[in-house]
Amino acid sequence: NAGVTQTPKFQVLKTGQSMTLQCAQDMNHNSMYWYRQDPGMGLRLIYYSASEGTTDKGEVPNGYNVSRLNKREFSLRLESAAPSQTSVYFCASSEEAGTGLEAFFGQGTRLTVV
């Protein structure tokens, strides 16, 4: 089992460029999440998807869009990258709380916007 796979692992963008971060999970989880983590800080929720076909804003959604392509895949798009979006981005998947099934995280995408 691969768990949660994120691509790419590293990316450098110029200000104003666009890109899509890809995330796929093979655990048949309903919920998927995108977080960003700035240096020395905790994880902040950008968007999440409780099930296929639904998405909701998290704590810091501005400047991002998401697509829940199917149950396996949840992508994060930066339409016009800004230096403030330089961060490490983590994708995660889980079932709802109480099922005993914990959340699993990908290894992160390190994005630098210059």
Place this chain on the structure above:
Amino acid sequence: DAKTTQPPSMDCAEGRAANLPCNHSTISGNEYVYWYRQIHSQGPQYIIHGLKNNETNEMASLIITEDRKSSTLILPHATLRDTAVYYCIERGQGAQKLVFGQGTRLTINP
């Protein structure tokens, strides 16, 4: 949405028990307490969770007070590899959202 409070940092000697506190004074009856940790710059890793009763697994023990307003994660014999940021999270039954706070940076010293 992160309603838990944790100390920003703690130190512990290698081989000793590390006890990490978490306050969740507004927790409701159907909310679980989850613990995750993040080693260096890796993705967070699940440790343990509980509702009312104390829990133990191969990684740690979770002690929840009777009033459920606080809990303690115990790493019984800390090693250098346990150096990480530890996050305590409330999560209600059926909740889909998963929000992290700032966590506790635990440093295990040789």
